[in-house]
Amino acid sequence: MSATTLEDVISSKQVEELETVTIRFAGDSGDGMQVTGGQFTSTSAIIGNDISTLPDFPAEIRAPAGSLPGVSGYQLNFSSRDIRTPGDEPQVLVAMNPAALKTNLPDLEPGGILVVNTDEFNANNLKKAGYASNPIEDGSLTGYRLFKVPITSNTLKALENSALPFKQQDRCKNFYALGLMYWLYDRPMEPTVKWVNDKFGSKPEVADANIQVMRAGFNYADTTELFTTHYKVGKAKIKPGKYRNITGNEATAIGFIAGAQLTGRPLFYGSYPITPASDILHELSKHKNFGVKTFQAEDEIAAIGSAIGASFAGSIGLTGTSGPGVALKSEAIGLAVMTELPLVIIDVQRGGPSTGLPTKTEQADLLQAMFGRNSDCPVGIVAPSTPGDCFEMAIEAVKLATKYMAPVFYLSDGYIANGSEPWEIPSIESLPDLTVQFRTETEGFFPYLRDEKTLARPWAVPGTPGLEHRIGGIEKKHITGNVNYEPDNHDFMVRLRAEKIQRMQQDIPDIEIFGDKTGKVLVLGWGSTYGAITTAVEQLRDQGKSVSSAHLKYLNPFPKNLGEVLKSYETVIIPELNLGQLAMLIRAQFLVDAVSFSQVKGKPFKVSSLVNKIKEFL
Amino acid sequence: MLSQRFLVGECLLMTCFPKTRVYFNDEKRIMSELTNGAATPVKLTRKDFVTDQEVRWCPGCGDYSILAAVQKVMPELGIPKEKIVFISGIGCSSRFPYYMNTYGFHTIHGRAPALATGVKAANPDLQVWVITGDGDSLSIGGNHFIHALRRNINLKIVLFNNRIYGLTKGQYSPTSELGKKNKSAPMGTIDYPINPLSLAFAAEATFVGRSMDTDPKHLSTMVEKLAAHKGSGVLEVYQNCNIFNDGAFKGFNERDVRDDRMLYLEHGKPLVFGKDKSKGIRLKGVTPEVVTIGENGVTVDDLLVHDENAPEPSLSYIIGRMEYPEYPVPMGIFRSVSKPTYEDMLTNQVESAVAAKGAGSLEKLINSGETWTIN
Incomplete structure (x- = not known):
C-alpha cells in the first residue's frame, strides 16, 4: 500500500496557511491519546515547527471505560513562530467518546474544529457521560465546526483482512485519528511509520495494523467531502542547531547522568515510586552502563537515606519524589544538612496537600523546600523553567551540591515533567567541568575544616587510609566535627550553615x-x-x-x-x-x-x- | 540580607580558618584501592580501633561489653580499618560509632539500615556494620530492618536488645514483656512483644544469631561469625540496661543458673543443655518439648539436631521462639545460609550493561532518540 503523497492532496483540496494551532486529543485513558499526541508532536517538531505540549491524564490507570474521570487528554501547540506554552484554548478538539467531549468542550474556542468518533456516541456511553440527548445530533454543537467520523468502524473496516483479535484491532483507532489530523495539518506520516516499526519490531502484525489504520484515516480525510480545507503551518525560525524533542523528566534524568559524569563520580539514585516522578527512576534504571546505580527503596525515607549513604561513600547521591515524599524525607534532609554531604533532592511537584491531585501540576512546595524541616536548616534550591531547561538545572544542582557540600532541592513540577518541547542538544564541550576531589591528605585533616571561599568541608570517603572519622546528626564542634553541646559553638554552627548556603550566590548567575x-x-x-x-x-x-x-x-x-x-x-x-x-x-x-x-x-x-x-x- | 546578618559570625569564621585548603588530586589511586579491594596485610591491635572520644554510657551498661568484644574482634579480621564503616541509628547503642576508630555515621532514628544500604551499594568493597537497638530497629525502623534483611545486602547488623527505651529514660520498647511496669505504662504494658529473631527469619535473613553482654567469649565468637558471613546478617545481643531495666535477663543468664536455663546451639549437634548435659529439646509435632535424657526412654537420638545451614528456616524459627521459663533460652547461630547478595547482583548488572552497550557515552546519550537539525 502506498501512501498518498502530499502533492496529491494539495492538488485536490484547498490549503490555508496558519501561524499557530493548538490541538487537543481526548479519549478514554486506555485509548492511547498520549501516544497519539506524542506522535503528532514529534512529527511537527521534525518538520520544523516550534512546539509545546501538555499531557493531562487521570490518576486512575483505567477508570471505568467511557466515564468522565477516565478521560485522558494531550494538548499541543505547534507554530511557525517561537512559542513557549501549549496554548490557552485548543482550536481543534478530537473527542473519542462522549465523556471526552463533555470534559473538554468547555475549553474549545468558539468556532473551533471538533472531530468526534460517532461510533462511541451510543446510549450507554452518553449515559455514562451524563448526556440526556446525543450532542452530535441535538444541535447543541452548532457553535463549532463539527466533523462526524465513524472512527471505530472505519478502523475495523481497514483491518478486515488482519489476523489480529478484535480487541487489538479496536485499539488501533487512535492511529486513525492521528491519520485524520496528519492530513488536516499537512504532516508527513513517515516519522510515525518509522516509530511504529521500531516500537513493535517484534510484533510486525501489530505494527502493520497501526500503520494501515493511520493511512486509512489520512486517506479518508483526503477523499471524502467531509474536509474541504486543510492547513499548513510553516517552519518556525528556530535557532540553528541540533534538536530533539524532550520531556522534563527525560531531561532531568539525563541531566543528572551528565552532572555526575562531569564530576567524575558515579550517580546513585535512591527513589520510591510516586507520580509524577517515577519516570525519572525508569529512565535512570536504563542507563546502568554509565555506572548509574538505581535503588528502588522500601519507602521515601529509605530512598533518601540510601542516597545520603551513597554520598558519604563518594557517589553523587540523588533522590527523587513528589511533595508527599518530601514530607517523609524531611528529617533525613536535616541529617544531610548537619553532616554537610552533597545531595540532590528532586521534587516533581503536584497538586496537594496530602495526596491531592497526583497527576496535576502545582508549585506549592517552595516553602516546604525552603523551610520544611526542624530548626534552621538551609538548603540550596534550584528550579528548571522548561522541559529542556531541566538538563541544565540538573547539572547546576550537582555543581552546587558538590562544590558547597550541601543538599540542594531541584523543584520541577508535573507540567514540566510530562510536557515536552524541542531541546537544542548542547555540545559536550560546552558543559562545565565539575571534577570533585576527595580529601586524601592526612596531615592537618579535620572533618569540619572548611574551604575559605565556599565554607565547604572536605569530602573524605570511607576507604581512604588515615582519614577515618565519624559524622552524625548531633551538633558538631567547629573544625574537629566532634559531638559538641556548647552554646556558642551551636550558635556559630547554625550561622555557618546558613552562610554556606548563602555563599552559593558566588556561583549563581544574575537574574536576566x-x-x-x-x-x-x-x-x-x-x-x-x-x-x-x-x-x-x-x-x-x-x-x-x-x-x-x-x-x-x-x-x-x-x-x-x-x-x-x-x-x-x-x-x-x-x-x-x-x-x-x-x-x-x-x-x-x-x-x-x-x-x-x-x-x-x-x-x-x-x-x-x-x-x-x-x-x-x- | 542573610549575609548582612551574618557579619559578626563571619569575622569569627575568618579568624578560625587556616589560610589554605590542600587537596591531593590522586583520586585514581584511592578509587583503585577501593575497587580492587587489594587488602595489604595489616597488623592491627585493639587499640587501633579505639577513638579519643570519652565513652558516655552509664557505668555498668552492657554496651561496654559489646564495644569491647567488637574492638577485640576487629584486628583479627585482617581488614584495613579505613575499609570498615559503622552506621547507627538513634538510642544509647547508636553512640557506638563514635567510639570505633573506623569510618562512622551516627544517623537518624531507625534509618541506619537505609543509610548503610546506600554505602554498601555505592562501594561494595567496604565492610559495613549497623549498630541498632530494639526501639531503633524494631519500632521506628522496623521497615528498613525487614527490607535490608530480605535484600540480602551484606550488612552486619548488631541489635542491642535491652527491652527498654534507655536514652529517652525508661519507656517500654517493642521487646518489653507484656505487663512490664515502666514510665509510659505505670499499670503495665498491654503491648505484646516482638521476637526480633522471628522477624529476621520472616524477612529471609541469611544469618541470624544471638548472644549476650555477660558472656564476652561467646559474644566475640558470634561477632566473628557475623563478620565472616556474606549477606545480610543480624546478631541480637541481650544487653542489660542497669538504669531503666536492670536484670532484664538475669532470670536465665546469671552465671549460676545459665547452664540450666540457656541452650548453646552447635551446628550438627543435638539440642542439649543443663549443667550435666542431661536435658534436651525434642519436637512433638511442631512444638518443642523439654526432655531429660534417660528418662521415659528418651535418648540423645530423639533430640532435635541443629542445622544452621538448613535451606528451610522453619526449624530455626521454632528454636528461635523458645523462651524462658517454658524453655531454655537458645544462644548461638540459628541460621547461616548463602545466596547471591544484593551488591553483587547490582555490580553484575552494571557490568553486564557496560558489556552489552559499552561504557556510557554522554555524547550518545544526549543525542539519542529522534533528532533533527535546523540550519
Whole structure:
C-alpha cells in the first residue's frame, strides 16, 4: 500500500496557511491519546515547527471505560513562530467518546474544529457521560465546526483482512485519528511509520495494523467531502542547531547522568515510586552502563537515606519524589544538612496537600523546600523553567551540591515533567567541568575544616587510609566535627550553615530581564510558569506596554542582583501556582510590596489570564 | 540580607580558618584501592580501633561489653580499618560509632539500615556494620530492618536488645514483656512483644544469631561469625540496661543458673543443655518439648539436631521462639545460609550493561532518540 503523497492532496483540496494551532486529543485513558499526541508532536517538531505540549491524564490507570474521570487528554501547540506554552484554548478538539467531549468542550474556542468518533456516541456511553440527548445530533454543537467520523468502524473496516483479535484491532483507532489530523495539518506520516516499526519490531502484525489504520484515516480525510480545507503551518525560525524533542523528566534524568559524569563520580539514585516522578527512576534504571546505580527503596525515607549513604561513600547521591515524599524525607534532609554531604533532592511537584491531585501540576512546595524541616536548616534550591531547561538545572544542582557540600532541592513540577518541547542538544564541550576531589591528605585533616571561599568541608570517603572519622546528626564542634553541646559553638554552627548556603550566590548567575531595565511593571516568576509569563509579557510589550519579566531559576539563595532589579519597577507582580509562596519570600527578604497572583487549579496559567492581570497595573 | 546578618559570625569564621585548603588530586589511586579491594596485610591491635572520644554510657551498661568484644574482634579480621564503616541509628547503642576508630555515621532514628544500604551499594568493597537497638530497629525502623534483611545486602547488623527505651529514660520498647511496669505504662504494658529473631527469619535473613553482654567469649565468637558471613546478617545481643531495666535477663543468664536455663546451639549437634548435659529439646509435632535424657526412654537420638545451614528456616524459627521459663533460652547461630547478595547482583548488572552497550557515552546519550537539525 502506498501512501498518498502530499502533492496529491494539495492538488485536490484547498490549503490555508496558519501561524499557530493548538490541538487537543481526548479519549478514554486506555485509548492511547498520549501516544497519539506524542506522535503528532514529534512529527511537527521534525518538520520544523516550534512546539509545546501538555499531557493531562487521570490518576486512575483505567477508570471505568467511557466515564468522565477516565478521560485522558494531550494538548499541543505547534507554530511557525517561537512559542513557549501549549496554548490557552485548543482550536481543534478530537473527542473519542462522549465523556471526552463533555470534559473538554468547555475549553474549545468558539468556532473551533471538533472531530468526534460517532461510533462511541451510543446510549450507554452518553449515559455514562451524563448526556440526556446525543450532542452530535441535538444541535447543541452548532457553535463549532463539527466533523462526524465513524472512527471505530472505519478502523475495523481497514483491518478486515488482519489476523489480529478484535480487541487489538479496536485499539488501533487512535492511529486513525492521528491519520485524520496528519492530513488536516499537512504532516508527513513517515516519522510515525518509522516509530511504529521500531516500537513493535517484534510484533510486525501489530505494527502493520497501526500503520494501515493511520493511512486509512489520512486517506479518508483526503477523499471524502467531509474536509474541504486543510492547513499548513510553516517552519518556525528556530535557532540553528541540533534538536530533539524532550520531556522534563527525560531531561532531568539525563541531566543528572551528565552532572555526575562531569564530576567524575558515579550517580546513585535512591527513589520510591510516586507520580509524577517515577519516570525519572525508569529512565535512570536504563542507563546502568554509565555506572548509574538505581535503588528502588522500601519507602521515601529509605530512598533518601540510601542516597545520603551513597554520598558519604563518594557517589553523587540523588533522590527523587513528589511533595508527599518530601514530607517523609524531611528529617533525613536535616541529617544531610548537619553532616554537610552533597545531595540532590528532586521534587516533581503536584497538586496537594496530602495526596491531592497526583497527576496535576502545582508549585506549592517552595516553602516546604525552603523551610520544611526542624530548626534552621538551609538548603540550596534550584528550579528548571522548561522541559529542556531541566538538563541544565540538573547539572547546576550537582555543581552546587558538590562544590558547597550541601543538599540542594531541584523543584520541577508535573507540567514540566510530562510536557515536552524541542531541546537544542548542547555540545559536550560546552558543559562545565565539575571534577570533585576527595580529601586524601592526612596531615592537618579535620572533618569540619572548611574551604575559605565556599565554607565547604572536605569530602573524605570511607576507604581512604588515615582519614577515618565519624559524622552524625548531633551538633558538631567547629573544625574537629566532634559531638559538641556548647552554646556558642551551636550558635556559630547554625550561622555557618546558613552562610554556606548563602555563599552559593558566588556561583549563581544574575537574574536576566526580558524587556526594559526599569518601568511600570515587572512580572517575576519561577519554575514552570516561564512560558506563560514570557508569552504574556511579550504580547503586552508588542502593544507598547511598559512591562518586563524576570524568571528565577535559583530560589535559595536568590541571585545577587535580585534586590536591585525589584526596586527598578513601580509594581512587581508574582504569578504562582500556589497561594503566594515566592511572593512571601520576596516581601520578607526585600521589603518589596509585591503583588501576588495565584492560581491552584492543577493546571498551568493561561496566557490570557496573565495578560488580564498585568493590565490592571498598567 | 542573610549575609548582612551574618557579619559578626563571619569575622569569627575568618579568624578560625587556616589560610589554605590542600587537596591531593590522586583520586585514581584511592578509587583503585577501593575497587580492587587489594587488602595489604595489616597488623592491627585493639587499640587501633579505639577513638579519643570519652565513652558516655552509664557505668555498668552492657554496651561496654559489646564495644569491647567488637574492638577485640576487629584486628583479627585482617581488614584495613579505613575499609570498615559503622552506621547507627538513634538510642544509647547508636553512640557506638563514635567510639570505633573506623569510618562512622551516627544517623537518624531507625534509618541506619537505609543509610548503610546506600554505602554498601555505592562501594561494595567496604565492610559495613549497623549498630541498632530494639526501639531503633524494631519500632521506628522496623521497615528498613525487614527490607535490608530480605535484600540480602551484606550488612552486619548488631541489635542491642535491652527491652527498654534507655536514652529517652525508661519507656517500654517493642521487646518489653507484656505487663512490664515502666514510665509510659505505670499499670503495665498491654503491648505484646516482638521476637526480633522471628522477624529476621520472616524477612529471609541469611544469618541470624544471638548472644549476650555477660558472656564476652561467646559474644566475640558470634561477632566473628557475623563478620565472616556474606549477606545480610543480624546478631541480637541481650544487653542489660542497669538504669531503666536492670536484670532484664538475669532470670536465665546469671552465671549460676545459665547452664540450666540457656541452650548453646552447635551446628550438627543435638539440642542439649543443663549443667550435666542431661536435658534436651525434642519436637512433638511442631512444638518443642523439654526432655531429660534417660528418662521415659528418651535418648540423645530423639533430640532435635541443629542445622544452621538448613535451606528451610522453619526449624530455626521454632528454636528461635523458645523462651524462658517454658524453655531454655537458645544462644548461638540459628541460621547461616548463602545466596547471591544484593551488591553483587547490582555490580553484575552494571557490568553486564557496560558489556552489552559499552561504557556510557554522554555524547550518545544526549543525542539519542529522534533528532533533527535546523540550519
